[in-house]
Structure formats: structure tokens, C-alpha cells
Amino acid sequence: YAHYARDLRYMLSDGVVRVERLRDLPCSCPVCRRYDVETFLSLPREELEREIALHNLYVIRAELRRIRQAIHEGTLWELLELRARSHPSLLQALYRLRKYAKLLERSHPATKPAVRGRFYYPTTSAWRPEVLRHVRRLLSNYEPPSSKCLLLLPETEEKPFSRYGPISILASLLRGCVEEGLVHVVVYAFPFGPIPLELDDVYPLSQYERPRRLPLDDRLRIAKLVAAYARRFRGAYEGAILHRDVRGWGAAFYRLLLRELCGAFGAEKVSVTPVRAEEPYSSLAVRELLDEVRRLASET
Ligand SMILES: [Zn+2]
Secondary structure: OHHHHHHHHEOOEEEEEEHHHOOOOOOOOOOHHOHHHHHHHOHHHHHHHHHHHHHHHHHHHHHHHHHHHHHHHHHHHHHHHHOOOHHHHHHHHHHHHHHHHHHHHHHOOOOOOOOOOOOOOOOOHOHHHHHHHHHHHHHHHHHOOOOOEEEEEEOOOOOOOOOOOOHHHHHHOOOHHHHHHOOEEEEEEOOOOOHHHHHHHOOOOOOOOOOOOOOOHHHHHHHHHHHHHHHHHHHHOEEEEEEEEEEHHHHHHHOOOOOOOOHHHHHHHEEEEOHHHHHHHHHHHHHHHHHHHHHHHHHO
């Protein structure tokens, strides 16, 4: 901070500016509160340096407090993602952290943090400890109920899926089929990948927000996670129905996922609904899906 002050560099929470470029003092620390920008800039050099140093110290202290609060709330990773956007080298550092993501997951608290709703961003959120933990636990500890068919549904904004919105309605229409062991519903979602519907109440699987459009890399990553699920549990199902949201997830996502599902269950055991790209929970698409489930039921 003092070194910066000697060069007349004024710290902000997301960067540093040369003091002569300031048009206003964008800070409410005790130093900045005393001056308007003209008076501040006209201070004698030595005094200006001292005041900048003091201001810089306040900024650092505020940032440390913010970090402590984020640790307390269990949102440190979110703060890192936010701060990483303020400079390319910070983003680079966050990318490096990816190497240690598995290690971080092992020591990440499992308890529900004080803040419930979490925000997820493209790319960097994929390595969040709670995301890796969900995937690891699902693939190693989970046992799907024995069912004839794995039914893959695209996520909706309404959460938990089993209680609100179109998935909950569909689930109640399918209740009989689920109880008879005909279908098992798994929702595919960013950033968690496959979420078995009976688990969607578990923290943090339903307390998250993400941007509506995702970059291709993030979508393909989810396709790979769902594929890993299908391979891991291929013995628990005879086949799969992939219900699509082509506008939301894109053709490349479905190409990859379909190829993987066919690899796991055999091409003749995998069906796709709706046939045409339309809203996944429109009445037409839902009717197509229910017809497909009925067709499966009649095969037994
Ligand atoms: Zn200040």
C-alpha cells in the first residue's frame, strides 16, 4: 500500500488507478470523506502520498473483512470468482487453482452455509468444491432405484424441481410409473450435472442461480457428467429416454450426450423426445414424453 502510495496509485476493491486520473473519490473511508477530489489532488506531494497510503490501508482492511465474512458465509469461492474478473492475471490464478480443486473439495465444509442461494458462473464455477463433491458422491455412493428406464429431463428455473414448476407437474403425472419401477427421473442441470429427482431437495442442489445461456464448453461438460452417470449405472436401467431442450442446451450437447447414451445402453434402447426442437415442457412435448413412457410400459 505504501509502495503504491509513493507512485500515487490509489487502490480500489477491484484494481488500482493513478490518482491524477480520478474524477471523484470513489470511496467512503475516513480519508476520502475529508476531501473533494480537487482539494485532494492539490495536496502537497508528501501529504498526498501519506493520505493515499492511509486510504490504501483502509481498502485492504475492508477487503480482508469481506473475505472473513465470505468464509463465514461459505461463499469464499464466489468472491474469488467475482474478484478474478477484475484482472486477467487473477483469472489466470483462479484457473491454476483448478489443479487443486479436488484437494479443496476434501476440506470444504459439508454443512449448509449461512447464505442459501448461490450464484454460479460459466467456466470457473465448474470447479467449485460443492460441485465436485456432488459428482464424486453421486458416482461413488449413490445407488439408483432399480428402474426399467432412465428418464433425463432438462432443468427448469423453478426449484426444487420436485416441488415447483413443470418438472413437479410431470413428476406427479409419472408417479405411478416411478412407483412401479418403470422410470427413474434424473434432471440434468448446470453446474451439478445429473441430479436424481429424489435428491433435489438436498443442499445445494436446488439453491442456485445461473445465467440462462451457457458457453458450449460448460454445456459439453454437463453432457460428459450425465454420460458418466449413465456408464456408471448402466446396469441399473435397461434403457433411457432423453427429453430435450434444444434451444436451451444446443444441438452439440445432444449429439454428444446421445452418442454416449447409445454407447451405454445400446442405440435401440435410447429414445429422444420431443422429436422436434420445441419447448421441453409445452403440452405437446409433455404428451410425446408420456406416450413414450406408455410405449415402454406396454413392452413389459
Ligand atoms: Zn478512501
